[in-house]
Amino acid sequence: xxxxxxxxxxRGRPGYDRADVIRVGVELFNxxxxxxxxxxxLTSRLGVTKSALYHHVDSKQQILEIALEDALGGxxxxxxxxxxxxxxxxxxxxxxxxxxxxxxxxxxxxxxxxRLRGNSDIELAALERRRRFDHMxxxxxxxxxxxxxxxxxxxxxxxxxLIFGMINSVVEWYRVDGPVDPTLLGEEILAVALDxxxxx
Amino acid sequence: xxxxxxxxxxRGRPGYDRADVIRVGVELFNxxxxxxxxxxxLTSRLGVTKSALYHHVDSKQQILEIALEDALGGxxxxxxxxxxxxxxxxxxxxxxxxxxxxxxxxxxxxxxxxRLRGNSDIELAALERRRRFDHMxxxxxxxxxxxxxxxxxxxxxxxxxLIFGMINSVVEWYRVDGPVDPTLLGEEILAVALDxxxxx
Numbered sequence: 001x002x003x004x005x006x007x008x009x010x011r012g013r014p015g016y017d018r019a020d021v022i023r024v025g026v027e028l029f030n031x032x033x034x035x036x037x038x039x040x041x042l043t044s045r046l047g048v049t050k051s052a053l054y055h056h057v058d059s060k061q062q063i064l065e066i067a068l069e070d071a072l073g074g075x076x077x078x079x080x081x082x083x084x085x086x087x088x089x090x091x092x093x094x095x096x097x098x099x100x101x102x103x104x105x106x107x108x109x110x111x112x113x114x115r116l117r118g119n120s121d122i123e124l125a126a127l128e129r130r131r132r133f134d135h136m137x138x139x140x141x142x143x144x145x146x147x148x149x150x151x152x153x154x155x156x157x158x159x160x161x162l163i164f165g166m167i168n169s170v171v172e173w174y175r176v177d178g179p180v181d182p183t184l185l186g187e188e189i190l191a192v193a194l195d196x197x198x199x200x
Numbered sequence: 201x202x203x204x205x206x207x208x209x210x211r212g213r214p215g216y217d218r219a220d221v222i223r224v225g226v227e228l229f230n231x232x233x234x235x236x237x238x239x240x241x242l243t244s245r246l247g248v249t250k251s252a253l254y255h256h257v258d259s260k261q262q263i264l265e266i267a268l269e270d271a272l273g274g275x276x277x278x279x280x281x282x283x284x285x286x287x288x289x290x291x292x293x294x295x296x297x298x299x300x301x302x303x304x305x306x307x308x309x310x311x312x313x314x315r316l317r318g319n320s321d322i323e324l325a326a327l328e329r330r331r332r333f334d335h336m337x338x339x340x341x342x343x344x345x346x347x348x349x350x351x352x353x354x355x356x357x358x359x360x361x362l363i364f365g366m367i368n369s370v371v372e373w374y375r376v377d378g379p380v381d382p383t384l385l386g387e388e389i390l391a392v393a394l395d396x397x398x399x400x
Binding site: 030031032033035070115117119138154155158159161162164165166167168169170172173186188189191192193194195196197198 | 218230232234235236315317319321336354355358359364365366367368369370372373380385388389391392393394395396397398
């Protein structure tokens with residue numbers, strides 16, 4: 001589920017539903033930063049009154065929470081799916097493909113996640129969930145090292161960071177309406193990462 | 201030259217020179233965002249008056265300009281050095297090593313560059329310089345494809361973005377006082393990128 005499918009019942013001002021409010025909020029946060037975005041910025045971008053905005057969401061903060069849940073929930077689901085694979089090689093392949101899928105499908109929400117600075121409890125909690133996810137990926141890389149799929153002479157943490165450096169860069173340049181097919185992109189990143197990390 | 205070596209003559213309030221003001225300014229911009237950082241934030245972090253701050257720099261904007269010049273100037277110098285290499289393979293190796301070096305040596309300034317959103321003329325000009333640099337790297341990747349060093353079946357722009365995805369991730373996790381040696385890290389990224397992109 002993406003933010004744009006998060007609400008389907010249209011209420012309040014005609015033309016805007018809750019999902020639109022969240023989508024526009026995330027756009028603004030990504031353009032000018034969460035801290036620098038005021039509720040007035042949100043209402044003027046949407047062309048609605050504050051009371052119309054508060055009909056859809058409790059606060060600016062709630063928009064942040066929903067978007068971060070979209071991003072982190074997607075990555076955690078991809079990890080659950082990877083964990084169900086029978087071998088370390090398949091688990092690592094599954095999480096790389098799955099993460100690229102989440103990043104291309106929920107690009108604005110993941111962009112927000114990747115730019116968090118930890119300036120509030122919500123941000124700190126999200127960064128902690130992201131750290132847990134990173135540690136699980138590092139564990140998969142370590143398993144893949146012991147199975148001989150990934151070079152064992154490279155620190156598993158550094159290898160994970162290089163793989164996710166490639167994957168996370170996708171949010172900076174991928175365009176939904178661009179020429180790059182998201183599934184093929186996942187296969188390319190998988191190939192470059194595994195060829196690059198293969199034992200010599 | 202890093203921001204912390206940008207000025208050596210100590211003037212104004214004892215204990216702070218111009219380089220310190222710039223260093224602290226960049227730290228604050230990276231923590232809370234440039235737009236969200238006020239001159240009062242700067243003076244209270246430094247513990248100086250506004251007039252003491254303005255003794256060192258003309259404006260908050262000047263701190264941004266100096267930091268971006270540090271980052272972009274470093275990358276452009278690395279590109280000049282790469283261009284002087286005799287073969288496409290050596291030029292590509294040189295720019296990968298050189299960029300990792302700049303990122304580890306000028307991490308706060310490059311972090312600022314990578315998080316720019318283009319909210320002012322200065323930011324737009326810096327993003328344009330970054331784009332020119334990216335295009336020059338893509339040209340080096342294309343040359344390396346025609347020499348058979350890099351897979352020709354992958355778009356040169358996508359290959360460049362994946363390489364720089366790995367390189368740029370360094371600003372997120374590298375620690376000057378951490379266990380990872382910056383020169384070795386450059387060699388590892390070079391190896392992973394070139395093995396990963398080698399023709400099959």
